[in-house]
Amino acid sequence: MKIKDIGGEFALIKRISKKIKSKGVKVGIGDDAAVLDFNGKLVVMTTDALVEDDHFSLKWFSPEWVGMKAIEVNASDVGAMGAKPKYALVSLVLRRDATVEFVDELYKGLRKSGKKHGVEIIGGNMTHGKQVVVSVDMIGEVEREKLCLRKDAKAGDFILVSGYLGGSKAGLELFLKKKRAFSSVKKSHVEPKAKYEKVSGFLKNINAMIDVSDGLASDVTRICEQSKVGAVIYADTVPIKGEVRRAAECLGDDALDYALYGGEDFELVYTVSEKNLGKVKGFVVGRITKKKGVMLYQKGKERKITKKGFDHFSS
Numbered sequence: 332m333k334i335k336d337i338g339g340e341f342a343l344i345k346r347i348s349k350k351i352k353s354k355g356v357k358v359g360i361g362d363d364a365a366v367l368d369f370n371g372k373l374v375v376m377t378t379d380a381l382v383e384d385d386h387f388s389l390k391w392f393s394p395e396w397v398g399m400k401a402i403e404v405n406a407s408d409v410g411a412m413g414a415k416p417k418y419a420l421v422s423l424v425l426r427r428d429a430t431v432e433f434v435d436e437l438y439k440g441l442r443k444s445g446k447k448h449g450v451e452i453i454g455g456n457m458t459h460g461k462q463v464v465v466s467v468d469m470i471g472e473v474e475r476e477k478l479c480l481r482k483d484a485k486a487g488d489f490i491l492v493s494g495y496l497g498g499s500k501a502g503l504e505l506f507l508k509k510k511r512a513f514s515s516v517k518k519s520h521v522e523p524k525a526k527y528e529k530v531s532g533f534l535k536n537i538n539a540m541i542d543v544s545d546g547l548a549s550d551v552t553r554i555c556e557q558s559k560v561g562a563v564i565y566a567d568t569v570p571i572k573g574e575v576r577r578a579a580e581c582l583g584d585d586a587l588d589y590a591l592y593g594g595e596d597f598e599l600v601y602t603v604s605e606k607n608l609g610k611v612k613g614f615v616v617g618r619i620t621k622k623k624g625v626m627l628y629q630k631g632k633e634r635k636i637t638k639k640g641f642d643h644f645s646s
Contacts (some may be wrong), residue, residue: 361557362481362539363411367474373473375414380466381405391506396521397465398440403525404544405469406448407597410527411542412533414473416448423454424464437465448525465563477534479601484539484558486621488602489644491613493529495570495585496547500593501578513578519596526598533611536590540601546592548636550600551617552625563589564617564636566629573620591627592638 334343348360357373358366364377378453381404388398402419409416423442425434445452450469502520505513530537539558541550547569551562571586579586590596602619603611620626626633 350377352469352633358412358480363408363473364414366389366412366478373414373475373478375409375412375471375473377405377408378409378465378466378468380603383463388506391517392521393440394436395440395443397463398442399444400521400523401465401470402441402442402448402450403468403523403597404595405467406444406450407525407527407542407544408553409469409471410531411540411599412471412473412507413477413537413540414471416450416469416471418470419445419450419452420468421452422464422466422468423457424466425457426459426461426463427459429459429463438517444546450470479534479537479540481539481541481557484554484560484602484619485604486560486619488538488604488619489608489615490551490562490564490600490602490617490619491611492547492570492616493526493599493601494596495572496543496596497571497574497575497579497589497593499523499595500546500589501575501582501586502591503593504582504584505578508582510578510581514596523595523597523610529612530599530601535600536603536607536610538578538603540599541563542599543594543596543600545589545594547600547616548591548625548627548638549594552636554600554602555619555623555625558619559618559623561623561625562617563620563626563633565615566627568614568616570614570616591636603640633634 355368357368363376369555381397381401387400406416441452468581498516502517505517541554543550551564555562566587569587569590571590576586579589597601625636625637
């Protein structure tokens with residue numbers, strides 16, 4: 332039986348997950364990062380691997396950009412917990428013919444993004460293989476009152492995003508279809524940025540949060556699954572830049588699909604109660620409901636969202 336036959340990546344995660352027995356683990360599998368209690372201090376840990384020709388292509392990524400992305404995606408996961416990134420371990424899989432210059436440029440990117448986020452690279456591992464893999468383990472710290480989890484959304488909450496969506500997917504499609512225009516859209520794909528600083532000033536007013544790594548629809552679904560609620564996404568209020576819309580039109584695609592199902596924008600999606608709505612910033616894109624399932628409200632009608640965002644094992 333293939334992984335796609337049981338429902339893909341997220342079904343596999345559920346299958347291999349087990350209840351954590353250690354009392355020191357406050358949050359295990361199922362969120363953007365794990366949370367551990369070390370003598371009263373909350374420590375956040377996450378890991379993510381970038382695989383050549385899956386998460387990046389050296390046809391349009393420089394080694395420096397690969398290194399930067401490896402830090403940014405992990406910093407985004409740590410930040411989505413309300414935490415501050417602190418340390419990183421880096422493991423590399425390199426081809427046997429890899430050059431010293433390639434590794435130098437890769438580490439230039441790792442350190443560049445690390446410096447921006449206050450992250451120090453403290454160790455790692457290195458081996459060889461048929462394709463390049465950059466795997467980062469990241470550790471952060473979070474104050475208890477600022478910890479944000481996926482499971483705390485409540486019926487009636489508003490759903491907000493911290494910024495514009497769809498740019499990374501649009502950039503990828505432009506590269507794949509060899510379009511020369513829309514350089515700023517392409518940049519959003521090869522130089523993604525963690526956006527957690529956008530919400531750092533009002534974390535205490537957020538109920539549930541996740542970063543947009545798999546697309547708005549998928550990531551809202553993750554919040555709903557953990558919180559045992561449903562949601563309605565308002566198609567007309569999903570923030571998409573004009574240039575992304577024009578790029579999608581040039582490609583013969585729908586920019587809304589890029590935002591809902593594309594992923595790797597690394598904005599934050601968060602839910603806020605009505606009484607706290609005036610205390611936060613962001614774009615209101617929906618509402619949490621008691622009825623389970625994620626719906627899309629568009630042109631005066633609601634329809635259930637059944638399409639999935641990015642899944643490593645889907646067909």
